[in-house]
Amino acid sequence: MAGVITFYLTQRPNYNLLSLTDSSQQRLTIANENLPELGQIQGIETSLATDDARPQIVANFLTRYNSPLVPAEHYGRVFVELADRYGFDFRLLPAIAMQESGLCKNIPEGSYNCLGFGIHKRGTLGFSNYEEGFERAAREIKQNYIDQGRTTPEEIMAKYTPSSNGSWAASVNQWMAEMRYDDRQLGRELKQSEANVMEFVASEVEAAGAMTP
Numbered sequence: 001m002a003g004v005i006t007f008y009l010t011q012r013p014n015y016n017l018l019s020l021t022d023s024s025q026q027r028l029t030i031a032n033e034n035l036p037e038l039g040q041i042q043g044i045e046t047s048l049a050t051d052d053a054r055p056q057i058v059a060n061f062l063t064r065y066n067s068p069l070v071p072a073e074h075y076g077r078v079f080v081e082l083a084d085r086y087g088f089d090f091r092l093l094p095a096i097a098m099q100e101s102g103l104c105k106n107i108p109e110g111s112y113n114c115l116g117f118g119i120h121k122r123g124t125l126g127f128s129n130y131e132e133g134f135e136r137a138a139r140e141i142k143q144n145y146i147d148q149g150r151t152t153p154e155e156i157m158a159k160y161t162p163s164s165n166g167s168w169a170a171s172v173n174q175w176m177a178e179m180r181y182d183d184r185q186l187g188r189e190l191k192q193s194e195a196n197v198m199e200f201v202a203s204e205v206e207a208a209g210a211m212t213p
Helices: 022-034 054-064 072-086 092-101 130-144 153-160 167-181 184-190 202-211
Strands: 003-007 015-020 045-048
Touching: 054 072, 054 092, 054 167, 072 092, 072 130, 092 130, 092 167, 153 167, 167 184
Parallel strands: 003 045
Antiparallel strands: 003 015
């Protein structure tokens, strides 16, 4: 085992994210050093400490791909707040938005629909702003996918876009991995199939914190 990276997503609990191979350790070190106010490499085990790193991780993802979701910090908070409200991983919505619309760069004009939700031959579901669209998608994904036991991109894909040959889930897994490490190349190298869309959930964060001395 070459090393372990740990994010502190709240003030108290920490989570093991992934064991790294030697080939990826150097790139991870560089990525960590570039993270604003998230700490430094400390030997084999790295702790990136902040009150809540998640909004900034999402904001970095939006900025990296020149998303029209600006200011990125605002939408980073929006994605995290919706994930916490509905109880799923904060990376899921932005990962789907990246796959469906390039983070809102390619959407039906005036629709504010970035997740391909309700877009079909009968028409396009539109919203008055991005926040409204994200809120509706978060609610539907929770009720009609996660609550039905669909907790991986592959399982979600089977209902969300059943005609996909698997590339949809592969891409969502990659974008989730990229946000896991806040690094584009590491997302490509270290992506895993069947990412758990319940991995970082508000109730789990709070429960872990309650158990921390």
